[in-house]
Amino acid sequence: MELEKYKIEAHNDDALQTHNRRLAFVAAEVENAEAIIQKLVDFQVAIPSWALGTGGTRFGRFSGGGEPRNLEEKIADIGLLHALNKSSGAISLHIPWDIPENTTNIKALAAQYGIQFDAMNSNTFQDQPGQELSYKFGSMQHVDKAVRQQAIDHNIEVIKYGQALGSNSLTVWLSDGSCFPGQLNFRKAFQNTLESLQQVYAALPADWKMFVEYKAFEPNFYSTTVGDWGQSYLYASKLGDQAYTLVDLGHHLPNANIEQIVALLLMEGKLGGFHFNDSKYGDDDLTVGSIKPYQLFLIFNELVEGMDAKGMNHATDLGWMIDASHNVKDPLEDLLQSVEAIMITYAQALLVDRKKLAAAQADNDVVTAQEVLQQAFRTDVRALVAEARLRSGGALQPLALYRSADIRAQLIKQRGAKTVATGL
Numbered sequence: 001m002e003l004e005k006y007k008i009e010a011h012n013d014d015a016l017q018t019h020n021r022r023l024a025f026v027a028a029e030v031e032n033a034e035a036i037i038q039k040l041v042d043f044q045v046a047i048p049s050w051a052l053g054t055g056g057t058r059f060g061r062f063s064g065g066g067e068p069r070n071l072e073e074k075i076a077d078i079g080l081l082h083a084l085n086k087s088s089g090a091i092s093l094h095i096p097w098d099i100p101e102n103t104t105n106i107k108a109l110a111a112q113y114g115i116q117f118d119a120m121n122s123n124t125f126q127d128q129p130g131q132e133l134s135y136k137f138g139s140m141q142h143v144d145k146a147v148r149q150q151a152i153d154h155n156i157e158v159i160k161y162g163q164a165l166g167s168n169s170l171t172v173w174l175s176d177g178s179c180f181p182g183q184l185n186f187r188k189a190f191q192n193t194l195e196s197l198q199q200v201y202a203a204l205p206a207d208w209k210m211f212v213e214y215k216a217f218e219p220n221f222y223s224t225t226v227g228d229w230g231q232s233y234l235y236a237s238k239l240g241d242q243a244y245t246l247v248d249l250g251h252h253l254p255n256a257n258i259e260q261i262v263a264l265l266l267m268e269g270k271l272g273g274f275h276f277n278d279s280k281y282g283d284d285d286l287t288v289g290s291i292k293p294y295q296l297f298l299i300f301n302e303l304v305e306g307m308d309a310k311g312m313n314h315a316t317d318l319g320w321m322i323d324a325s326h327n328v329k330d331p332l333e334d335l336l337q338s339v340e341a342i343m344i345t346y347a348q349a350l351l352v353d354r355k356k357l358a359a360a361q362a363d364n365d366v367v368t369a370q371e372v373l374q375q376a377f378r379t380d381v382r383a384l385v386a387e388a389r390l391r392s393g394g395a396l397q398p399l400a401l402y403r404s405a406d407i408r409a410q411l412i413k414q415r416g417a418k419t420v421a422t423g424l
């Protein structure tokens, strides 16, 4: 479903006066407004191909209708998000949920919408129909070499799909672990997993990155073989320079200081990217910034400080991806809110008075240090984010236009009320 340009222009004309008033106010407050707007224009967040349908839990799934029936319609949905906010210019595919039958056609279709292919995701946490060997007791950790080889072959196949589409990174999330004490020899599980990852690493094209995603628990509930940032860092360090850790915000034990983890991984040059979402309890995969917006700000504060300290390019040197699932919201509205939260938080982190913060830290002036951070967090930067969208040809208020243009109703009319998208 195309969103006609004239509809975006008409929407912006109606909202322009209010926008300009708000922009003038914040631009008067913020000295580096122009630089921030330009950084926002360049900043793109990859949308997960597995989060365009209504997710669910083991207790139930309540479809909202009009869900994409195939990869082509998923790319069209991301094209729609990108037309609205001009910040969703990439898709992250999950294999085999989204196998591109004809990579040339899929690549051409994505290009039409201005969509790039971000990290590819492998899947050795489910058994596929007709699969020879089961991953019930793990994949790369498995005691049976043949199961490990099956997982290695799958990851190498995923790299090939990615090469054909123009992706240049592979995310490996392993659900491997154990549910009961005694079930697993932790040392052998680590070594089997490392040897397996080394074979996948050896198949990486020279310009590719491998992201090792860690997770504390689920689906295993006693141990996870890539269970925290330290274990992921250990694997990535032993694998080589093309291997990095991937931080999924929902994959930590309660009250973990994620911003400190991010600062140290960045310092070590081993932070590869993010799966943004939010959570209150476990891996809830909720809308970014919906539960702990200040934690998200503190993470972006460390990112900006750490990336500038290393002279890194904010837009291209790390993998910026969302990983969410939607139980009660329209998937596209949820993703629009998540991208907006990321852009707002990035803008606030760019606002932090770094000189004043460093001086306060040098003086152990704890109060001023907090004031510097909260001054930025309490600044309403939404007009800067909207201005970046306007300059990129997007909508000033994406969610409002998505609703006023009645897009979900048109998708249901086009696809039906009972369509089910592959994914979570």
Ligand code: LRH
Binding pocket: 050, 121, 173, 213, 215, 248, 275, 283, 323, 424
């Ligand atoms: C695991 C995870 C991983 C994906 C999956 C869909 O919880 O975060 O990144 O493969 O979700």
Ligand code: MN
Binding pocket: 173, 213, 248, 275, 323
């Ligand atoms: Mn994830």
